Amino acid sequence: MDISALSESYPIASIFVKGFALILVAIIASWIFRALLVAVLPGEGAKVMRTAPLTAAFGIMIILLYAIAGIFAPWIAPYSESEVISSAFAPADENMWLGADQLGRDLYSRVIFGARNSVGIALIATSLAFFIGAMTGLIAATKGGWIDQAMARSADVIMSIPSLIFSLLLLSIFGTSMIVLILIIAVIYAPRVFRLTRAVAGDVVVMDYIEAARLRGEGLWYLIRKEILPNSKAPLIAEFGLEFCFVFLLIAGLSFLGLGIQPPTADWGSMVRENATLISFGEVTPLIPAAAISLLTVAVNFVVDWMLYRSSGLKE
Amino acid sequence: MSTENENDLLLKIRDLKIEGYSDEEWVGIVHGIDLDLHRGEVLGLIGESGAGKSTIGLAAMGFTRDGCRISGGSVQFDGMELTSKPKSELRKLRGSRIAYVAQSAAASFNPAHKLIDQHTESPVHYNIKSLSESQADAMELYEKLRLPNPKEIGFRYPHQVSGGQLQRAMTAMAMACRPDLIIFDEPTTALDVTTQIEVLAAIRDIVEQFNTAAIYITHDLAVVAQMADRIKVLLKGNEVEEADTATMLSAPKEDYTKSLWAVRSFRRPEKQRPTADSGEIPVVSVDGIDAAYGKGLKVLDDVSFDIYAGMTVAVVGESGSGKSTTARCITGLLPPSKGVIRFNGEELPPSYKKRTTDQLRQAQMIYQMADTALNPRIKICDIIGRPAQFYSGLDGAKLKTRVEELLDLIELEPAQYYNRYPPELSGGQKQRIGIARALAAEPSFIICDEVTSALDQLVAEGILRLLDRLQNTLGLAYMFITHDLATVRSIADEVVVMKEGRVVEQGPKTEMFTPPHHAYTDLLLSSVPEMDPDWLTQLLEQRGVDNIGEAAGN
Numbered sequence: 001m002d003i004s005a006l007s008e009s010y011p012i013a014s015i016f017v018k019g020f021a022l023i024l025v026a027i028i029a030s031w032i033f034r035a036l037l038v039a040v041l042p043g044e045g046a047k048v049m050r051t052a053p054l055t056a057a058f059g060i061m062i063i064l065l066y067a068i069a070g071i072f073a074p075w076i077a078p079y080s081e082s083e084v085i086s087s088a089f090a091p092a093d094e095n096m097w098l099g100a101d102q103l104g105r106d107l108y109s110r111v112i113f114g115a116r117n118s119v120g121i122a123l124i125a126t127s128l129a130f131f132i133g134a135m136t137g138l139i140a141a142t143k144g145g146w147i148d149q150a151m152a153r154s155a156d157v158i159m160s161i162p163s164l165i166f167s168l169l170l171l172s173i174f175g176t177s178m179i180v181l182i183l184i185i186a187v188i189y190a191p192r193v194f195r196l197t198r199a200v201a202g203d204v205v206v207m208d209y210i211e212a213a214r215l216r217g218e219g220l221w222y223l224i225r226k227e228i229l230p231n232s233k234a235p236l237i238a239e240f241g242l243e244f245c246f247v248f249l250l251i252a253g254l255s256f257l258g259l260g261i262q263p264p265t266a267d268w269g270s271m272v273r274e275n276a277t278l279i280s281f282g283e284v285t286p287l288i289p290a291a292a293i294s295l296l297t298v299a300v301n302f303v304v305d306w307m308l309y310r311s312s313g314l315k316e
Numbered sequence: 317m318s319t320e321n322e323n324d325l326l327l328k329i330r331d332l333k334i335e336g337y338s339d340e341e342w343v344g345i346v347h348g349i350d351l352d353l354h355r356g357e358v359l360g361l362i363g364e365s366g367a368g369k370s371t372i373g374l375a376a377m378g379f380t381r382d383g384c385r386i387s388g389g390s391v392q393f394d395g396m397e398l399t400s401k402p403k404s405e406l407r408k409l410r411g412s413r414i415a416y417v418a419q420s421a422a423a424s425f426n427p428a429h430k431l432i433d434q435h436t437e438s439p440v441h442y443n444i445k446s447l448s449e450s451q452a453d454a455m456e457l458y459e460k461l462r463l464p465n466p467k468e469i470g471f472r473y474p475h476q477v478s479g480g481q482l483q484r485a486m487t488a489m490a491m492a493c494r495p496d497l498i499i500f501d502e503p504t505t506a507l508d509v510t511t512q513i514e515v516l517a518a519i520r521d522i523v524e525q526f527n528t529a530a531i532y533i534t535h536d537l538a539v540v541a542q543m544a545d546r547i548k549v550l551l552k553g554n555e556v557e558e559a560d561t562a563t564m565l566s567a568p569k570e571d572y573t574k575s576l577w578a579v580r581s582f583r584r585p586e587k588q589r590p591t592a593d594s595g596e597i598p599v600v601s602v603d604g605i606d607a608a609y610g611k612g613l614k615v616l617d618d619v620s621f622d623i624y625a626g627m628t629v630a631v632v633g634e635s636g637s638g639k640s641t642t643a644r645c646i647t648g649l650l651p652p653s654k655g656v657i658r659f660n661g662e663e664l665p666p667s668y669k670k671r672t673t674d675q676l677r678q679a680q681m682i683y684q685m686a687d688t689a690l691n692p693r694i695k696i697c698d699i700i701g702r703p704a705q706f707y708s709g710l711d712g713a714k715l716k717t718r719v720e721e722l723l724d725l726i727e728l729e730p731a732q733y734y735n736r737y738p739p740e741l742s743g744g745q746k747q748r749i750g751i752a753r754a755l756a757a758e759p760s761f762i763i764c765d766e767v768t769s770a771l772d773q774l775v776a777e778g779i780l781r782l783l784d785r786l787q788n789t790l791g792l793a794y795m796f797i798t799h800d801l802a803t804v805r806s807i808a809d810e811v812v813v814m815k816e817g818r819v820v821e822q823g824p825k826t827e828m829f830t831p832p833h834h835a836y837t838d839l840l841l842s843s844v845p846e847m848d849p850d851w852l853t854q855l856l857e858q859r860g861v862d863n864i865g866e867a868a869g870n
Contacts, residue, residue, distance in 0.1 A: 207688045209690055209691040211649065212689060212753070214649075215647055215649070216757070217676045227694075
């Protein structure tokens with residue numbers, strides 16, 4: 001009995017079989033990918049990868065795939081993101097293997113371009129938030145006193161406003177250009193990074209080597225860059241991964257509400273909204289961009305978990 | 317106490333091998349140790365760090381640390397084989413029949429629960445005693461261990477009692493189920509001499525009273541001499557030799573043991589102050605300083621002393637006596653509220669932020685914990701190179717030559733250590749790097765804050781010899797903060813004794829070590845354990861049972 005026959009007679013069993021097969025494929029792919037990395041990477045990198053769990057290899061593999069899709073989108077995607085090539089909601093055929101969206105654009109191409117837009121903006125916004133948050137956090141921890149208090153309380157004020165409502169408010173005031181979007185997200189997320197950095201750096205600044213550097217007469221910038229930052233890197237990198245997911249989800253949420261990335265730019269959040277009507281017809285099309293979002297989130301978290309495990313020095 | 321009766325044999329370890337996992341392979345830590353322990357007997361395990369003392373101690377409970385495994389041999393406790401017992405069975409033994417007393421009681425107690433609640437946990441859990449019985453028993457044990465207010469002290473939280481009291485409370489907790497075996501893992505290493513005595517006396521009494529067998533792990537020979545019936549010397553996971561305490565102290569067989577015994581022999585000639593009419597002024601002169609943290613209690617009260625070029629002034633006293641605070645005042649981290657600090661006769665600004673680069677360069681500091689004093693993420697060459705670069709403006713090839721010079725000076729091979737990171741070095745090597753960093757600034761005065769107290773005696777002696785050699789070649793002045801009077805005896809020229817933020821006595825070393833002393837100096841001096849196994853017994857007889865440790869000072 002082949003799979004199609006099975007799916008007709010036992011629909012639920014077939015879902016399980018397919019799901020199981022998918023997981024199996026993912027495991028095998030990550031295993032091969034890890035073996036490949038071990039072979040390709042030089043010295044230290046290969047050693048790190050050899051001890052990495054499969055989930056981490058899977059995460060890295062997915063992130064890499066997304067990065068490739070985002071960077072080379074115009075060459076990978078068969079059509080451009082705004083090109084109308086068929087009728088609205090056309091079913092999948094040999095040209096468009098995911099079918100068309102509500103305006104007749106190729107959904108597959110738009111998913112590929114979405115990787116560039118959604119992920120790209122999330123990455124820029126997170127990096128900016130991290131830059132601002134980490135810098136202020138390090139200064140607050142190193143300087144202490146009233147500077148620290150002033151910064152920490154301002155951060156508390158920003159954090160006390162629910163992020164989605166705050167961003168909606170700011171977006172309606174300043175309009176919905178991409179730069180405004182990035183700045184707003186950076187402002188909303190910087191306080192979270194600030195709090196973490198300040199806590200982590202706070203543990204470092206009490207060490208004797210910082211005292212020794214202060215007594216040497218070193219300036220603030222040297223202390224931050226050479227003495228404190230190298231010792232607080234690990235949790236910050238892990239936090240970057242987590243915050244990236246939140247930022248990504250916030251952008252998708254904003255786009256879904258119509259205030260994020262504006263059409264015709266392809267974006268996974270707005271794609272879910274635009275095609276949402278199809279769900280009532282039993283089509284899975286709107287779920288594909290949603291799946292792309294969740295897959296990336298899962299992948300990033302796998303990698304972050306692994307990094308946290310490594311930096312915490314836990315053995316069992 | 318020990319009997320050779322085979323029925324009395326409580327712990328029998330044969331050919332014990334333990335491995336640790338590092339860099340993807342199993343490396344041997346303990347290579348085949350045999351050990352016998354009879355009921356009521358105390359066995360001392362000594363050796364430098366990395367000798368496998370603690371690992372063996374834990375293995376006696378059938379336990380290994382994360383990333384370690386018992387790879388061979390047998391551990392038999394009261395006829396039961398522990399290496400093959402399932403974890404659930406082992407858990408029943410631990411706490412009820414085998415107990416463990418860790419080095420740092422402060423880190424081992426749960427700060428969120430009262431002492432007595434933690435004490436009664438295991439007897440109640442194992443259904444040995446009811447809660448009220450166990451509480452009554454705890455109070456009795458506290459009394460036996462000579463804790464103040466035994467009826468009340470258990471209802472305090474760990475941070476509300478002193479370090480020595482906490483260590484005794486932990487011993488009481490280990491006794492809660494009346495175990496057959498207690499493992500003491502360096503229980504007094506973190507304590508100062510006067511407190512150490514209380515803990516030692518208490519542990520010895522209670523072990524004797526209940527006829528408990530014990531393994532006493534330490535790197536302090538004088539301490540083990542007081543506690544153990546037999547001593548086993550370990551080196552890098554191998555047994556060097558074993559004998560009963562008296563034999564071991566008087567006639568060690570192996571060279572390694574002899575070298576351990578000889579450590580305390582380092583003495584250097586005492587230097588004298590330059591005479592008053594030579595016109596020489598002290599390098600550092602502390603003149604009547606008071607200091608307090610925030611608006612709190614005064615921690616320093618009118619402290620004055622002088623340090624001349626090329627001399628070592630040892631500042632001694634127990635913890636909390638203000639030794640380190642004085643150092644913080646001199647470096648400018650804690651500006652004094654009254655008094656002045658003069659450097660070569662010139663008054664220093666109170667806060668380090670106001671001092672010139674040259675003033676900062678002149679006074680350097682070496683820290684107690686080399687682990688926290690060296691940035692783990694910076695290469696050795698940069699740690700040492702930075703002060704040279706910062707103060708003297710050296711760079712490129714000149715800087716490299718200077719760093720190599722400094723590494724030579726501290727007896728570390730430049731080619732081998734230049735590009736390494738601090739976590740890759742041993743404790744003694746790290747401390748040497750700390751010294752090199754201080755020297756890189758070309759100072760005239762160095763504060764050594766308990767530089768040897770975290771090190772084994774052999775390594776510590778190496779550091780003392782190095783510091784002495786550097787002083788002779790570079791004419792440095794040292795302020796040597798320590799609570800170890802053996803160190804003072806070997807390296808100091810002058811001694812300043814501090815208590816509760818005041819200087820109680822000061823003068824040249826020989827004068828200070830000859831009676832008559834100030835009462836407090838006397839207490840400190842007589843509290844230093846000696847290599848005589850009867851020392852503690854005699855001391856306790858002299859001082860009387862209720863008048864030891866802190867109590868004797870009042």
